[in-house]
Amino acid sequence: MMTVLKLGGELLENAAAMQAMASAIRTLASREQVVVIHGGGRAIDAELRLRGLEPKFVDGLRVTDAAALESVVSVLAGRTNTAFVGALHGCGVRAVGLTGADAGIGLSRLAPHLTTVAGEQVDLGLVGEPAGGPAVLLQDLAGLGYVPVVASIGVSPDGSLLNVNADTMAGHLAGAIGARRLVIAGGTPGVLDANGATIPTLTLENVDAMIASGTAHSGMVAKLVACRGAIGAGVPEVAIVSGRGVSDFDNAAGTRVLRAGVSA
Secondary structure, eight states, X not given: OEEEEEEOGGGSSSHHHXXXXXXXXXXXXXXXXXXXXXXXXXXXXXXHHHTTOOOOEETTEEOBOHHHHHHHHIIIIIIIHHHHHHHHHHTTXXXXXXXXXXXXXXXXXXXXXXXXXXXXXXXXXXXXXXOOOOOHHHHHHHHTTOEEEEESEEEOTTSOEEEOOHHHHHHHHHHHTTOSEEEEEESSSSSBOTTSOBOSEEEHHHHHHHHHHTSSOTHHHHHHHHHHHHHHTTOSXXXXXXXXXXXXXXGOOEEEEEOTTOOO
């Protein structure tokens, strides 16, 4: 059994947060194989602002020019990934830090212009979308008892680095390695309704309706699209959960996303 766990950057913002996540992953990894994908949104935003650049997003996806990509790589592949692997090591987890460039596990193509929820066409710049690269390295490492920790940086066929949304990469890799479950963990307890309450379950039809109506917006759009992609690739169980204060991801509060015709 294997779980792909995507961690939002807000769960890795400081040493204490990393220690908490490392402890929860140790519990999960004691029961099954785990592959971790992580982002680093707020840390990237802070790095951009230090460099005099303003972060830009469209439907939760980062618009990435060459200067922004340099910051993305510096934060994700450098500080965040290395520090988190260190925290996992300190908890006794045999973690291995990677990016999507390693062995082409994050093989990506330049994303086409995005059609926004509002119907506009937007060029995202140096943003990649998964292109079906080999994921055998992740399976090999997990089979040997390691926990791969993948920073969401893609690589094009010509070797150029691309910024890939971490939810998108996690959904793709979960399908590619035949994971039994995709868990997308962030700072909020799942998908919220208009009153701020967690929606326990969503069908793919609900997901499509929320995106089309604008009920889902910003980063949640990318999360829901990633869930839809994972289910389409055959992942049996998909959830969007809170990672705040979690000691065991099996008990995390959140929203299950179901394929059509599946009951909760």
